[in-house]
Amino acid sequence: MDGTDRTSGEAEAGAATVWGGREYERIRAFLDSEQRATPYLVTDPAIAADRFRRIGDAFPGARVYYAVKANPERAVLEELADLGASFDVASPAEVRACLAAGAPASALCYGSTIKKPADIGFAHELGVRLFAFDSPGELDKIARNAPGASVFCRLLVDNAGAQWPLGRKFGCSPETAVEILDEGRRRGLRPVGVSFHVGSQQLDPCSWDRGIQLAAQTFRASARRGLRLELLNLGGGFPARYTAPVPPIEHYADRVHDSLRRHFGGRVPALMLEPGRSVTAEAGVIRSQVVLVTHRAHGDGRRWVYLDIGRFGGLAETEGEAIRYPLVTGHDGRPAGPVVIAGPTCDSADVLYDTAGYRLPLSLADGDHVDILSAGAYTATYASSGFNGFPPLRTYTLERPVAPHASTPRQRYAAP
Numbered sequence: 272m273d274g275t276d277r278t279s280g281e282a283e284a285g286a287a288t289v290w291g292g293r294e295y296e297r298i299r300a301f302l303d304s305e306q307r308a309t310p311y312l313v314t315d316p317a318i319a320a321d322r323f324r325r326i327g328d329a330f331p332g333a334r335v336y337y338a339v340k341a342n343p344e345r346a347v348l349e350e351l352a353d354l355g356a357s358f359d360v361a362s363p364a365e366v367r368a369c370l371a372a373g374a375p376a377s378a379l380c381y382g383s384t385i386k387k388p389a390d391i392g393f394a395h396e397l398g399v400r401l402f403a404f405d406s407p408g409e410l411d412k413i414a415r416n417a418p419g420a421s422v423f424c425r426l427l428v429d430n431a432g433a434q435w436p437l438g439r440k441f442g443c444s445p446e447t448a449v450e451i452l453d454e455g456r457r458r459g460l461r462p463v464g465v466s467f468h469v470g471s472q473q474l475d476p477c478s479w480d481r482g483i484q485l486a487a488q489t490f491r492a493s494a495r496r497g498l499r500l501e502l503l504n505l506g507g508g509f510p511a512r513y514t515a516p517v518p519p520i521e522h523y524a525d526r527v528h529d530s531l532r533r534h535f536g537g538r539v540p541a542l543m544l545e546p547g548r549s550v551t552a553e554a555g556v557i558r559s560q561v562v563l564v565t566h567r568a569h570g571d572g573r574r575w576v577y578l579d580i581g582r583f584g585g586l587a588e589t590e591g592e593a594i595r596y597p598l599v600t601g602h603d604g605r606p607a608g609p610v611v612i613a614g615p616t617c618d619s620a621d622v623l624y625d626t627a628g629y630r631l632p633l634s635l636a637d638g639d640h641v642d643i644l645s646a647g648a649y650t651a652t653y654a655s656s657g658f659n660g661f662p663p664l665r666t667y668t669l670e671r672p673v674a675p676h677a678s679t680p681r682q683r684y685a686a687p
């Protein structure tokens with residue numbers, strides 16, 4: 272038994288069906304149009320706009336802040352700004368990018384809980400008025416550098432079920448949240464609510480329940496101190512389709528609305544979302560090239576396929592084989608076999624998939640293209656600036672489509 276079969280596995284076959292659909296016609300045409308140096312990422316703002324609309328439709332009345340860190344390409348930000356999106360930013364550069372794309376400062380939220388004083392001051396100077404925090408030290412910085420700003424406190428929640436968990440790096444307990452929100456009021460800030468993040472690529476739609484429960488507890492304890500909170504930020508975490516199918520966004524919205532009713536009763540607060548991956552991952556494809564196919568001396572007979580992109584070139588989320596990108600080659604459908612897939616650099620950590628069970632066509636050879644699907648989020652911005660002398664990942668964005676949403680009112684997705 273040599274492990275050979277005629278497809279690259281069920282998941283890859285499913286991805287090929289998605290890839291063959293009309294939605295990707297524009298990206299396929301771009302890839303086919305001329306030979307560009309690989310690797311590169313091409314993003315279609317129209318697909319990002321579609322995903323953004325679906326999220327807004329699933330959560331009517333919620334204000335949707337696109338998490339810019341996922342993909343900050345100018346055309347993507349412009350497309351979303353025209354749709355009335357708000358933006359979650361993490362740095363002065365992201366503040367500038369959103370303003371340059373036409374978003375008003377009032378549509379920005381500085382959602383990172385770890386900020387330099389000067390960066391807070393910079394954002395405040397430009398008109399940003401909503402800031403996140405989860406510690407007394409961060410609150411002190413906001414009070415000094417963004418006087419009078421609105422603030423929300425991030426709660427720590429379990430990230431089980433997330434393929435890219437955010438760990439215990441952020442968030443505090445409800446008890447601490449009440450204390451420091453109240454301290455914010457004493458320092459002249461406007462405490463408006465709480466947030467939490469269930470971890471990125473969260474596959475369990477029920478995961479928001481615990482955070483909503485903790486938020487309701489925080490709201491009630493704050494009210495007992497005369498602090499009326501009004502905003503619940505449900506974070507990001509909604510998944511994109513990689514090799515395995517994921518539940519639709521409507522399924523997540525149903526579970527979230529159930530939890531809101533259960534924990535908040537008839538007094539559901541204003542909702543805010545911060546999706547990143549679920550807006551732009553499926554909007555991007557990385558074209559890469561095979562550099563070498565070989566066997567290794569102490570190997571198990573599997574081929575090693577080395578691409579011209581790896582862990583340091585933008586595929587950081589293959590760490591722990593967590594995010595499993597669908598791969599498409601020009602040989603798909605021909606006999607395939609198991610492979611180890613690696614990047615081109617000298618670092619032994621630059622192995623993308625060893626245990627994930629990837630299979631690639633036996634005829635795949637040096638110089639062939641491998642297209643990495645659902646690669647529009649958390650890729651180009653992760654790429655190193657020159658490890659081993661390889662340049663950062665090149666990016667292209669397709670032209671924005673001729674305003675299919677021209678009749679969409681700009682504030683459609685803003686809070687009532």
Ligand SMILES: Cc1ncc(COP(=O)(O)O)c(C=O)c1O
Nearest residue numbers: 338382471507508545546547548
């Ligand atoms: C504060 C904050 N909001 C939103 C996001 C976006 O999360 P996702 O891409 O899982 O939707 C992140 C991701 O790290 C984040 O840190």
